[in-house]
Amino acid sequence: MTVEQILFYVMSAIALLSALLVVSQKNFVRSIFLFFLTLFSMAGLFVFALADFVAITQLVIYVGGVLVLMIFAFLLSNRELLNNPDSSKQQSSFLHYLPGILVSMLFFGVLLFVFSDLHPESFQWIAQSELNTLKPQDNTIHYLGINIMTRYLLPFEVVSVLLLMALIGAAHIARKERDR
Amino acid sequence: MIPLSHFMMISAALFCIGLFAVLSKKNAILILIGIEFMLNAAILNFVAFSKHDKLASGGQVFAVFAIVLAAATVAVTLAIVLNVYKYYKTIDPTKIDQLRD
Numbered sequence: 099m100t101v102e103q104i105l106f107y108v109m110s111a112i113a114l115l116s117a118l119l120v121v122s123q124k125n126f127v128r129s130i131f132l133f134f135l136t137l138f139s140m141a142g143l144f145v146f147a148l149a150d151f152v153a154i155t156q157l158v159i160y161v162g163g164v165l166v167l168m169i170f171a172f173l174l175s176n177r178e179l180l181n182n183p184d185s186s187k188q189q190s191s192f193l194h195y196l197p198g199i200l201v202s203m204l205f206f207g208v209l210l211f212v213f214s215d216l217h218p219e220s221f222q223w224i225a226q227s228e229l230n231t232l233k234p235q236d237n238t239i240h241y242l243g244i245n246i247m248t249r250y251l252l253p254f255e256v257v258s259v260l261l262l263m264a265l266i267g268a269a270h271i272a273r274k275e276r277d278r
Numbered sequence: 279m280i281p282l283s284h285f286m287m288i289s290a291a292l293f294c295i296g297l298f299a300v301l302s303k304k305n306a307i308l309i310l311i312g313i314e315f316m317l318n319a320a321i322l323n324f325v326a327f328s329k330h331d332k333l334a335s336g337g338q339v340f341a342v343f344a345i346v347l348a349a350a351t352v353a354v355t356l357a358i359v360l361n362v363y364k365y366y367k368t369i370d371p372t373k374i375d376q377l378r379d
Contacts, residue, residue, distance in 0.1 A: 110288045121299045140318050149325040152341045164352045171356040175363040198302030202294040209290040218282040227330040241335045250339045257343050264350035272357035
């Protein structure tokens with residue numbers, strides 16, 4: 099077991115445990131801050147897949163943008179929950195969670211069953227990708243930049259227009275209604 | 279060198295946690311967090327398989343696109359959540375069950 103493997107499994111354990119805590123936590127504020135931890139460790143896992151640019155993007159956009167937005171929305175929509183967190187205890191029983199647990203466990207079982215049969219390393223395009231495999235010393239941002247500006251130029255433009263539309267739409271929906 | 283199947287197992291587990299959150303949470307923001315978990319699981323798979331695609335790097339490019347789309351989704355969703363809260367004074371999706379005034 100090398101250091102790389104130990105770090106990878108520790109990080110994935112942190113990600114999965116904090117995700118489980120997020121969904122099982124009664125206190126909303128705690129679960130939002132645990133969501134932080136999950137995103138950080140997911141960024142760590144991206145680094146182990148040799149995608150440092152995606153990891154940095156994850157940190158900048160999710161942790162810097164999405165999480166702040168979520169905390170804002172939480173503060174604006176649940177103020178009474180923040181003032182007395184003890185009163186937020188729901189009287190939801192175990193029966194309320196049973197269908198969700200059942201469906202997600204069954205789906206996880208199906209996925210594990212499929213993955214145990216599937217050997218991704220024996221796919222043809224992966225087995226023949228000896229020259230095409232990233233190595234840790236490669237400069238991924240170099241390849242990524244060239245590809246975004248050539249091969250994926252149309253998706254790039256489409257996604258940028260879509261982002262602009264979404265931001266204008268969000269600002270329009272959330273604006274204050276002026277009294278006439 | 280970590281085998282690809284381990285990446286897939288981790289992303290399957292994260293996806294199922296997100297599915298559970300979407301199915302059984304009673305707070306719109308927590309449901310949104312569940313959707314983000316599912317998106318992150320998909321992005322992990324994209325990135326893991328992109329390791330064997332150095333020259334085209336399709337997986338990494340589309341992982342970046344997926345992150346950008348997730349950010350746009352969150353902005354719009356939170357604006358909708360704020361409006362729903364202003365109107366119904368709750369963000370519990372099980373209690374918002376009528377369209378009329």
